[in-house]
Amino acid sequence: MGPLRIGIVGTGAMAAALGAAWARAGHTLLVGGRSPAKAEALAARLGPGARPGTPSQALLFGDAALLAVDHGAVAGLLDDAGAASGALRGRVLIDCTNAVGPGFLLTTGEGPGAARTIAAATGARVVKAFNHSAASVWALDPPVFADGPLAVPLCGDDEAALALVRTLVRDLGCIPLDAGGLDRADQLEAMTAFLIGLWHTGQDPRPMLPPFAAVAGTDRSGLREA
Ligand SMILES: NC(=O)c1ccc[n+]([C@@H]2O[C@H](COP(=O)([O-])OP(=O)(O)OC[C@H]3O[C@@H](n4cnc5c(N)ncnc54)[C@H](OP(=O)(O)O)[C@@H]3O)[C@@H](O)[C@H]2O)c1
Incomplete structure (x- = not known):
């Protein structure tokens, strides 16, 4: 897959971290912020391959858009971009949002999670990705640790959309992990809320995961690359 054109909705920590990696990888970016000054500042930081715009322009830009x-x-941003009249139908939308409220509980409650709600509102090809780890981790160049690159779980229903997001994951120096369809995005969102709860109370969840080989009862170890 050659250089892509990616809209980035948002100008905060996630937009900056992922945008920096994708700019380094040679992709063309449109940074959409409600604050023109913040969009201009981030686009300038990301370099000549990035330009500023509005959230709607970013949602409608190029090959895919990241909701950050x-x-x-x-x-509201989906509405502004014309979701109700089908403007986002078939687009690749990457959802990294976490709907985490007080007590580290999901504000989406028992209902459909964030990614499924976006898909229902737009008819877009939504991929849940990049929500499970902190912006400070995505800002590492690359996020590779003693036991290897960070694995990035992806949930989505459209193979072409998933292939595109796998490319963006590899551009970060990470390993894509196929984690099922969009119906499993709710699990990824809940898992992340659980992790955030541990991180925010100063507890490291890493030792909670046994090595894969121990679970499988085989010699295989590590994560299977998608
Ligand atoms: N930070 C992390 O470690 C992390 C990790 C994984 C996922 N996430 C998720 O990624 C998303 C972005 O997080 P972040 O850390 O980048 O947040 P952030 O640094 O606080 O930035 C939030 C962005 O959202 C924009 N925004 C807020 N309300 C808006 C509205 N009504 N209309 C248009 N734009 C609006 C902000 O614009 P203004 O600057 O103009 O307010 C800003 O650009 C969140 O859903 C978060 O849960 C965060």
Whole structure:
């Protein structure tokens, strides 16, 4: 897959971290912020391959768009971009949002999670990705640790959309991990809320995961690359 054109909705920590990696990889970026000044500043930081715009322009730009804003802002931004009239139908939308509220509980409750709600509102090809780890980790160049590159779980229903996001994962120096269809994005969102709860209370969840070989009862170890 050659250079891509990616819209980035948001100008905060996630937009900056992922945008920097994708700019380094040679992709063309449109940074959409509600604050023109913040969009201009981030686009300037990302370099000549990035230009500023509005959230709607980013949602409609190029091959795919990353939603990197507060969960509560998403529905309004989709509306503004014409979701109700089908403007986002078939687009590849990458959802990294976490709808985590007080007590580290999901504000989406028992209902469909963030990614499935975005898919229902737009008819877009939504891939849940990049939500499970902190912006400070995505900002590492690359996020590779003693036992190897960070694995990035992806949930989505469309193979072409998943292939595109796998490319963006590898551009970060990470390993894509196929984690099922969009119906499993709720699990990824809940898992992340659980992890955030541990991290924010100063507890490291890493030792909670046994080596794969121990679970499988075989010699195989490590993560299977998608
Ligand atoms: N930070 C992390 O470690 C992390 C990790 C994984 C996933 N996430 C998720 O990624 C998303 C972005 O997080 P972040 O850390 O990048 O947040 P952030 O640094 O606080 O940035 C939030 C962005 O959302 C924009 N925004 C908020 N309300 C808006 C609205 N009503 N309309 C338009 N834009 C709006 C902000 O614009 P203004 O600057 O103008 O307010 C800003 O650009 C969140 O859903 C978060 O849960 C975060």
